Amino acid sequence: MDLAIELKRRLNTKPILLMTHLVLGYPSLAVNREMIAxxxxxxxxxxxxxxxxxxxxxxxxxxxxxxxxxxxxxIKVEDCFRFGQEMAAEFPSVRFLFMTYYNIVFKYGEEAFLRRTKEIGFWGTIIPDLPPEEGATYLATSEDLGLAPIQFFTPTSTDERMREVAALAKGFMYCVARRGVTGKQTTFDDSLATYLTRCRKATDLPLAVGFGISSRDDVAMLQGKADMAVIGTATIKLVDAQGPEAVGPFIAGLLG
Structure with a gap:
């Protein structure tokens, strides 16, 4: 099934979806497995x-x-593929995607990387340092394989740029909540709401919002403005401080 269709189906019964993020091999694949479970x-x-x-x-x-x-x-790329295949088979309700940087994909071989990603049961890829203008073969191969090549909106994107990027996207649009890198707290104010309204006008794909989303209040603020909240750094900090057993209650509390 197309990832966008699948996410829209889930939105029929949920006010907002959740996407989480973890770094493979940190602190170990065993802990990653427990977190994912x-x-x-x-x-x-x-x-x-x-x-x-x-x-x-x-x-x-x-x-x-x-x-x-x-x-x-x-950790090696092959370890990541093998682990990903195990997780996709063990947790069929989750839609898994690989996130990495293009150097990894290029070195592995672009077509081989994407084909392997599809074969292990993943739904798409997120490669933040590959602009769509430089990713023609990546986009075409993803299309052929039925993978979603996730694209980005940013607060500095013009309306025209948003439309151009959205035309090349599949699955969902990743809306970067603010300028800068991941991990810093995002301020939920009128400017963010205006930005997300612009994002909504540019595409009919689901909108996923990330960079600085870390609490139940953050997720609640996104309801009605976006379709999926992305939780990344907050989960890693939690595991560092309290161990992987804290992940379940934290995730449950985001929507509770």
Whole structure:
């Protein structure tokens, strides 16, 4: 099934969807497995699994540190594929996507990477450092395989740019809530509401909002303005502070 259709179907019974994010291999694949199990049990709709890269330019210090430690521990792209295949098979209610940087995809081989992603049961990819103008073969191959190549709106995008990017997107639009890198708190004010209204006018794809979403209040503020809240850095901080067993109650509380 097309990812956009699937997400819209879920929105018939939920006020807003949740997408979570974790860095593969941090602090270990065993902990990743426990985190995913708790996320799935508490109704997370999508999970983006980040394949670590040495220069994650869109990520803040928490995810940067997680990526560095995972790489230092020896995580390989092949480990990520094998683990992803296990998770997609074990948790069929979750729509999994890979998030990484284009250097990883390029080195692996673009077509081979995307074909493998499809074969293991994933629904799409998120590659923040690949502008659509430079991703013609990536977009075409994703289309051929039925994968969603997730594209981005940002607060600095013009209305024309939004329409151009949306025309190349599948699955959903990732709406970056503010300028900068991941992890900093986002202020929910009139400017964010105006931005999301612009996003809505530019596409009929579901809107996922990320960068700084960390609490039940944040998620509640997005209801009616967006279709999916993206929780990333907050979960990693929680696991660092309280262990993976804290993930389930945290996710449950976001919508409770």
């Amino acid at each position: 708790q996320m799935a049990a508490n109704g997370v709709d999508c999970i983006e699994l980040q394949i670590p890269f040495s220069e994650p330019i869109a990520d803040g210090p928490v995810i940067l540190k997680a990526s560095q430690q995972s790489l230092e521990a020896g």
